[in-house]
Amino acid sequence: MQSTQNSKHGMRIGIDIGGTHSDGVLIDGTRLVAAAKARTRHDDLLASINLLLTHLLAGQNANWVQCINLSSTLTTNAIITGLVAPVGVLVSGGPGIAVENYRIGSQFHHIPGSLSHVGEETSPIDMDALDAALATCQADGINHFAVIGKFSPRNPEHELQMAEPARPTAQVLCCGHQLSGRLNLGRRINSTYFNAAVWDIARSFAAALKDSLHAFGLQHAEMNILKADGGTLPLARALEAPVQSILSGPAASVMGVLATMPLQEDVVLLDIGGTTTDIALFAGGQPLLEREGIAIAGRPTLVRALRVASIGIGGDSYIHVEADGVHCGPERLGPCMAAGGDAPALMDAFNVLGRAKFGDVALSEKGMATLAAQQGIDAKELAQSALSAAATAIETALRGLIDEVNSKPVYTIHEILEERRIEPRQLVLIGGPAEVFQPLLQEKTDMETLCPQLASVTNAIGAALCRSTSALVLHADTSRGWLYAPTLEVSKRIDRNFTLEDAVTEAKDLLKTDMAEAGIKLADADMQVTQADSFNMVERGYTMGKNIRVSVQVKPAVLGSTKPSSAVEVVHAK
Amino acid sequence: MLTAPTSLGIIFFPAYDWAISPTHPEREERLLYTQDQFREEGLFDIDGINEYRPLRAEDTDILRAHFCFPTIEAVCTESHRISAGGAIRAAQLVLKGETQRAFALVRPPGHHAMKVVHGNRGFCNINIEAVMVEWIRAHSGIRRIAIVDTDCHHGDGTQDVYWHDPDVLFISLHQDGRTLYPGSGFLHENGGPKAAGRTINIPLPPQTADTGYLKVVEEAVLPILEAFKPEMVINSAGQDNHYSDPITNMHFSAQGYARLNELLKPDIAVLEGGYSIKSALPYVNLGICLAMAGCDYSAVREPDYAPSRLRETPDTLAYIDELCGQVRDAYFHPEMPPAKKEGHFFVRERRVYYDTDNIIEKQREKLKDCNNCQGYRLIQTESSSILPCLGVELFHDSCPVCESEAHAAFTDKHGNSLVAQLMDHKNRDYRYRNQN
Structure with missing residues (x-):
């Protein structure tokens, strides 16, 4: 099991800054010690954190806190609202889809020059075009740069060549090959651009946060930032790759469920809220990851993330009647009528049928009766149709997700013949309206539905108990006699007899060493080989060498299981 | 994008x-x-x-x-x-x-x-x-x-x-x-x-x-x-x-x-x-x-x-x-050379070489020339590695006469084929008949 160097005292703090609420917990070993909730102040996230810390640390010795894990909306909101630094994007393309199709930001420059799919230069970087692009950026006052080359995970040379002349004027300079070893130019461009764009925001926030932690006596605690893949990144690392902190919210919830209830089987998790329902899948108790990476602001990235599908069904989904029948969602017009809204929503339907007693039931009945009368039907009939529409929408979405995961492409005959399909028989419901939905989804899905009594700070528990995750891609070519791991910028000579087993060992060692440098000790069992392929390279009938590809990851997992105790009261901080 | x-x-x-x-x-x-x-x-x-x-x-x-x-x-x-x-x-x-x-x-x-x-x-x-x-x-x-x-x-x-x-x-x-x-x-x-x-x-x-x-x-x-x-x-x-x-x-x-x-x-x-x-x-x-x-x-x-x-x-x-x-x-304007005929059947005889597996196949194909339908075809085939086999193909629009003739050829136990295979597109019947 992964452990951290400073483990004299085992207290951990988890903080999850959400859209409306911010939650915090203090955990000793696996025992919940304190919990707090506060409204999120989007204009001052630090104030929300300070408020939570004040409550969590009341009567506690801050010296015993070993680490603080933070999931925040800082970078996500900056990207979504567009309040980010202007970035000069320099891209070398080459044959294929025209680079212009990936345009992002106001200063996007295509620099002629190309590498082939094996990383060999097929045309040199056009230095004149590069100078001209940099001059344009300079004239625009730009000092943040994202430098991306096609096939840079095979060979970083062109990125380094483009970065060189930008260095003197650059305050921030990010290269694509440092962020991910995986191929996908468009996603690499987006990831690198966002990384440069939120760089300053992450740094200044971290600086203020450090001061704040100092004031709380937490200066010795390790500070980790939560990622969308359900793992953490030490703060120093997170500042080198701030884009890794986007969209970590759903991961905190998923990991919270994992930390508070035993999950061994294939399970579907539904997190039902007011506006949306998030669907996540566990295979043998392990949360599934996105194949490529998460998208933000409509742009796909290479940022690893848990696979979470979101649909527009929640307690406040509004009920409307169309020519083809009764619909529910995906829009939310406001709160349900029981909570003072203007239009009947799903929760009102539950109220009318006596399946819930939420808010002012009389208001629900009135609203539903009015809508039903317009359609010439009975209010209960309308409510029943609305519930069944919602249940169908959820079921369709979750079946769709399961099918999608089970039909993921495979590339060998062996995998087709021997594949393990995911067949969840359990449905775990969490979120505000979870209990109300339980009987409905039990009928609809034919799965065993569980509605665990989770603390309202489960997401913060998840944040607290996440461990560090990482991934590494290694590529070796024995005919050219070299090996390359792009994200670590490691390249070294290998001999002709280098084997796939050698490559796997090398990849694990590199990942282990890298994590150790960040203060995290990895055991072999913490690492998972996700790809290990070796191909003979044959030219004119002769075997020239081997082309080896290895990917290793530290998979998301929780450090222990916490039983939320009723003795711990959630303090609502103001 | x-x-x-x-x-x-x-x-x-x-x-x-x-x-x-x-x-x-x-x-x-x-x-x-x-x-x-x-x-x-x-x-x-x-x-x-x-x-x-x-x-x-x-x-x-x-x-x-x-x-x-x-x-x-x-x-x-x-x-x-x-x-x-x-x-x-x-x-x-x-x-x-x-x-x-x-x-x-x-x-x-x-x-x-x-x-x-x-x-x-x-x-x-x-x-x-x-x-x-x-x-x-x-x-x-x-x-x-x-x-x-x-x-x-x-x-x-x-x-x-x-x-x-x-x-x-x-x-x-x-x-x-x-x-x-x-x-x-x-x-x-x-x-x-x-x-x-x-x-x-x-x-x-x-x-x-x-x-x-x-x-x-x-x-x-x-x-x-x-x-x-x-x-x-x-x-x-x-x-x-x-x-x-x-x-x-x-x-x-x-x-x-x-x-x-x-x-x-x-x-x-x-x-x-x-x-x-x-x-x-x-x-x-x-x-x-x-x-x-x-x-x-x-x-x-x-x-x-x-x-x-x-x-x-x-x-x-x-x-x-x-x-x-x-x-x-x-x-x-296709110009077709006259096809070789035996009675009501167009006949083709040829050898096919399987280069990868080094097999030589000898084949005799008979296509029934029927005025009412596309007919049916019989392919007798043997190779350097196996004894004669028979393929019977009945087309989707075959007339009842062709249909019964084709089925008779398939079920004929007196033929000398080691294996016979039926490809009946009309009745969607695809199977082998093994002869001892």
């Missing part, structure tokens, strides 16, 4: 654990660099282009298209079933309307596999297009299908499967058989006696490049397709006509191939040959995908692409010009 005007499903199945032999051109990493290129391009991030996994062809799927002797298992491995299943998935996507077009980027290939299969010829065991076409016919009302085979080698297998079928138009563009395997595919090979003009061969001179290929498509292939009015167009998309291919002599490029698909607008494309796995396939496959999806492919070119070095000589172009006229005649 890019959006595909025409939705495209890609069944990408590189079979990374299968090869004919370790250094054979048809080996594990054939599609490795194509996959790297696709990944780096973010092809599947394009809205409207999606990746799908192949199905597995079941026994019936194979027996609809082939006579496999002595058994299916003897000539067809899991890899062939999955490759054919990839083509079936492509057809399913289009038939169900999940995507408007589909590309089965699968291996091993199939277009040298003939109606009768004793083993591997030209790297092929099972004709994946034929399995797909028969699957389409069994699962929809579609009958009239055009297959345009642009592999550099003559698609002699597909030609053989549909030789007598007037509802399948088979057009093959290939390097002249006098200069390349399998040595067939001449203009005069023009379809069986009941399917005259439904087999069209376009033997191109070596060093034909983009101009020549596209000329043939525009001046011969498209007018013929327009006249035939197929319900579906399929491209057997072999890529060994590329200028960098190690085993052929043509000068076609990724740009040319993309343009060809833009012109042809196939509903389904199926990968066939193509062995320049580093220099051609990544670019040609990308070009085909973008063109089929209606996306801009103008920046797709090989790093060493130099069109001026690849141009045809004026003589070659003049030859191709003349060829286009002859090809149109082959469809619109």
